[in-house]
Amino acid sequence: MVEETRSETRSRSPVDTVLAVWSRRKWFAILAFVAPLAAGVSLIAFLPNIYRSSATVLAERQQVPDFFVRSTVTSAIETRIQTISQEVLSRSRLGALINRFGLYADLRERVPLEGVIERMRGDIKLELKSLELKGLREASVAFTISYQGSDPGTVSLVTNTLASFYNEENVKARGRQATGTTEFLKVQLGETKTRLDGLEQRVSGFKRRHLGELPQQMEANLTTLEHMHAQLRLNADSQTRATERRQTLSSQLAEAESSLLTPTYIAGAGPGVQFASPELREAARLAQKKEDLARLRTQFSDKYPDVVMLAAEVDALERELAAAKAREPKPNPEATPTATPVTPYVLRLKEALSEVQTELKILKTEEGRLQAAIAGYQTRVENVPRREQEFRELSRDYESTRELYGSLMKRYEEAQLAESMEQGQKGEQFRVLDPAVPNAQPAAPNRFRLLLMTLAGAIGLAVGGVLLAEHLDTSFHEVDDLRTFSNVPVLVSIPRIVTPTDLRRRWWRMRLAAAGAFVGLVMIVGIVYVAAKGNELLVLLLARVAS
Numbered sequence: 001m002v003e004e005t006r007s008e009t010r011s012r013s014p015v016d017t018v019l020a021v022w023s024r025r026k027w028f029a030i031l032a033f034v035a036p037l038a039a040g041v042s043l044i045a046f047l048p049n050i051y052r053s054s055a056t057v058l059a060e061r062q063q064v065p066d067f068f069v070r071s072t073v074t075s076a077i078e079t080r081i082q083t084i085s086q087e088v089l090s091r092s093r094l095g096a097l098i099n100r101f102g103l104y105a106d107l108r109e110r111v112p113l114e115g116v117i118e119r120m121r122g123d124i125k126l127e128l129k130s131l132e133l134k135g136l137r138e139a140s141v142a143f144t145i146s147y148q149g150s151d152p153g154t155v156s157l158v159t160n161t162l163a164s165f166y167n168e169e170n171v172k173a174r175g176r177q178a179t180g181t182t183e184f185l186k187v188q189l190g191e192t193k194t195r196l197d198g199l200e201q202r203v204s205g206f207k208r209r210h211l212g213e214l215p216q217q218m219e220a221n222l223t224t225l226e227h228m229h230a231q232l233r234l235n236a237d238s239q240t241r242a243t244e245r246r247q248t249l250s251s252q253l254a255e256a257e258s259s260l261l262t263p264t265y266i267a268g269a270g271p272g273v274q275f276a277s278p279e280l281r282e283a284a285r286l287a288q289k290k291e292d293l294a295r296l297r298t299q300f301s302d303k304y305p306d307v308v309m310l311a312a313e314v315d316a317l318e319r320e321l322a323a324a325k326a327r328e329p330k331p332n333p334e335a336t337p338t339a340t341p342v343t344p345y346v347l348r349l350k351e352a353l354s355e356v357q358t359e360l361k362i363l364k365t366e367e368g369r370l371q372a373a374i375a376g377y378q379t380r381v382e383n384v385p386r387r388e389q390e391f392r393e394l395s396r397d398y399e400s401t402r403e404l405y406g407s408l409m410k411r412y413e414e415a416q417l418a419e420s421m422e423q424g425q426k427g428e429q430f431r432v433l434d435p436a437v438p439n440a441q442p443a444a445p446n447r448f449r450l451l452l453m454t455l456a457g458a459i460g461l462a463v464g465g466v467l468l469a470e471h472l473d474t475s476f477h478e479v480d481d482l483r484t485f486s487n488v489p490v491l492v493s494i495p496r497i498v499t500p501t502d503l504r505r506r507w508w509r510m511r512l513a514a515a516g517a518f519v520g521l522v523m524i525v526g527i528v529y530v531a532a533k534g535n536e537l538l539v540l541l542l543a544r545v546a547s
Contacts, residue, residue, distance in 0.1 A: 020478075025466045031517060033462035035524060040454025042525045046532035047539050049442035053156040054146035055163040056129075056434040077141045077428075078128060084169045085126055088162060094120050097161065101154050119537075123148045124162065142433065152438040159436035167430040171422075178415070178422040185412040192405045199398040206394055212380045215388040225377045232370045239363045242356050247294050249353040254287030256346045286317040444543040 022029070059077050087093070094117045098104060104116045111119075127144045145162050149155040207214060212221065293310045302308075483489075532538060 021466065021470060025469060027513070028469060029462045029466050032465040033458045034517075035520065036461050037454060037458035038521050039524045039528050040458065041451070042528040043532050044445070044447050044450045044454065046529050047445050047447075047542070048150055048533070048535070050148050050150060050444040050539050050543075051152040051155050051439050052146055052148040052443035053152070053159040053436035053439055054144050054434075055159050055432055055436040056142055056144050057163050057166055057430050058142045058433040060429050060431050080170070080173065081126070081128065081141075081143055081166075084166055084173060087169050087173075088165045089121055089124065091117055093165065097158060101158055103149065103154070103158070147436075148443060152440065156436040156438045160432070163432050163435070167432070170428075170430045174422050174428070175419075178419040182412070182415040182419045185408060185415050189405070189408045189412050192401065192408055196398075196401045196405050199394075199401055203394055203398055206391060210383075210387050210391075212377075213383045213387045215384060215391060218381065218384050221377055221380050221384070225374060225381065228370055228374050228377065232367065232374065235363055235367050235370060239360060239367070242360045242363060244298070246353060246356040246360065248291070249349055249356060251287055251291030251294075253346065253349040253353060255291075256343070256349060286314065286321060289314045289317060445539050446543070450542060 059081075091114075095113065098108075098113075098116060098120065104119060107119060108116050125144075125146045127146075129142045129144065145159060145166065147155055147159045147162060149158065289310060293307065293314055296304070296307045296310060302311075
């Protein structure tokens, strides 16, 4: 009989084992299942709803084509959005929003304002999008601003307000940048203008100080110098001709005066005029000889025979005249001088001779002036290389500064146009494409998913608890367990004898256990209520876990 029971025990199915374990651990399993299930269901029921609203903002390109007005705001749209986000999410802006809409009333009672602001920053999400539009060379950029909270109406209002903040800050930022660019270029333009004026004064002063020695005047100086040399040559030729004419007139005048003292008539001098003495005749001959000698010397050299012979005759006549003058008695001062007759021809010769001498003086003066001017122009030409180096160094700074001034002036005018465009809000603007609307469905928590997770967790916890309890329990629950453990034969098995007293005790224990379980469940529900009521952070945490 024992052998049959042992064989039946050994061939017991897993279902029988599970049923045996269930009969022993059913209350523990029920408690392990109900407690987390109650906590989870309570938590799901008491968690506050979180609503999320989003607004889509489109970055529109400037209305004036870039070909006509180039904007001074050249930063990328993504960079500008991130910069504006720092301004919108600043402490002052978010603090004003919290006070305006009465946000986080419960949280403000527990944490300082800085913590509330950090919480609001976490509830605001910014997502960039790229929209490819046909007909445009570049893709327009849009972004979505969203906010989450417990009241759907307030959430949508806050979201739209944040979107309007982005638009306002974009206008202000672009205006500030355009104005700042204009002011910067204006200051740089003023400084460059002052420097350019100083360089212009230096260049003008240099030109005034070295007038005539500048490189660009080199050709004019050479032309003037060549012209003056030509004038000097003409002056020399004129002096030569005037000198010859003076010699001729002098000879004619001497011959005319000597002919007045001889009985011979002078051609053109009029009848009745004759020389007074032989000395005058010799003087006239000497003058004639000198005239002939001068004419021969212009044609031949001093060694020519006729020139040598005529020069000897002139010397002999001069010696004779000198000896005759030495033999003449000294004139009596008291005697009345004898007047020498003068003819119109002699007067004309004297006037012509005087004119020639005056012309020679003028030509000599002109020659001196020309030589002085030539020397001055020659000095200018010699100084040109040095002045050219000095002027090049001075002009280099002037030209570079003038080019810089022209470039700054052009950029300043473009910046003024860009500033006018930004002030007229014709530049790149943010436009709310889809405003935020109150959302009837909460964004979190996902109660159905959390309920499934809670149910699965409660079942797993109950099964795990039963398995752990069975593993830790070392007592024998059946005879077969004892027989398996020990080789000592089991002689008899006495079943449990249940008395009425045992039944009453069991009933009271069951009532106490039920009461304790109820109290425990109530406590669990209360604790969960306190922990979950208005706890939006817990909702967000569970949303991340569920996702």
